[in-house]
Amino acid sequence: MTKIKLFFLIGLAFSFYSCSDSMGSQSKEGLKVGDKAKDFSLKNVDGKMMSLKSFKDAKGYIVVFTCNECPYAKLYEDRIIALHNKYASKGFPVVAINPNNETIQPGDSFEMMQVRAKSKEFPFPYLRDETQDIARFYGARKTPHIYLLKNNLEVAYIGGIDDNPQNSDKVEERYLENAVDALLANKEVQKNVTKAIGCTIKWKES
Amino acid sequence: MFKFFYISKVQLFSLILFSGLFISGKTNAQVLEIINYETLNKHIESASEEVKVFNFWASWCKPCVEELPHFKEVADKYSSVKFYFISLDFAKDKEKASKILEKKGIASKVYLLDEINPNSWIDKVDKTWSGAIPATLFVDKKRNKTSFFEKSFSQEELIKEIHNFISD
Structure with missing residues (x-):
């Protein structure tokens, strides 16, 4: 009898172990389309704390995990500025977040972010995710990595910006714009996940 | 006055010979083969007795370049595992990628994936x-098994994962 109890207990312990393990990997995956994202309070390059709720009248948010140094982030910088200029007035502002650890990548320090934002005259907030908690919660893995949110913070689209990183003049499909246009027209986003090359987020060493 | 600029036929000949040597020395350097996804897929899917490891990297990716020597070391150690180095640089940056491979002494199965x-x-x-890169794909066609890693490797980690993959 005690042997059976013991087996049962061991079995129970194992099932808990494997359960917590699978939950761990699930949270590592981050948000999926349809999930509820969460708001944050992060420091903008102007020194002020900023949240999604700081945007009055937003119909949604184009959350862009990006950085100063990654060549793919740089390739898309002007396109991200153009996106904000096109969609902020329609209710979809760009909110850029830099999650890179500055010890690993000094070029992504808060001061360097301020320099970059000034020289490129970013028309959108450029926020520092110092603890990397927001990048982890969202499941961002690279820069650039886009999360398009509805105003109730439901994730509508995850992925890249368009189909041609090399040459913005030769873009054929604008994945992100199509998704925003669909939301503006109260339609379903047809292609709600795309894949793009990017630089791994520089996670701080644990 | 133009005396100084006069070059004899012999000098001219040797100059051509010398520059020829220089150029051929250059072309002997690392040559990356530019391929599309279809060709890459053939390499991934082709029947093989050996385990294949595909490392996706780029010259602009610091952690990728840092882990290349680990792959080189392990490739030298495990002749039963075939290593492929797939550069995701743009085709116009082929030289940059070649120079890095040359510096790291990586010479075989080096490709540049040219897809828009x-x-x-x-x-x-x-x-x-x-x-995100670096990323690495292990393929065992004999057992129809793959393993994928979106991370950078230390040499120990790489050896451990290869052992796990082979013995699992």
């Missing part, structure tokens, strides 16, 4: 891949 739209092929390599 990353969304057209990333999922085909592995569904779990976000598109």
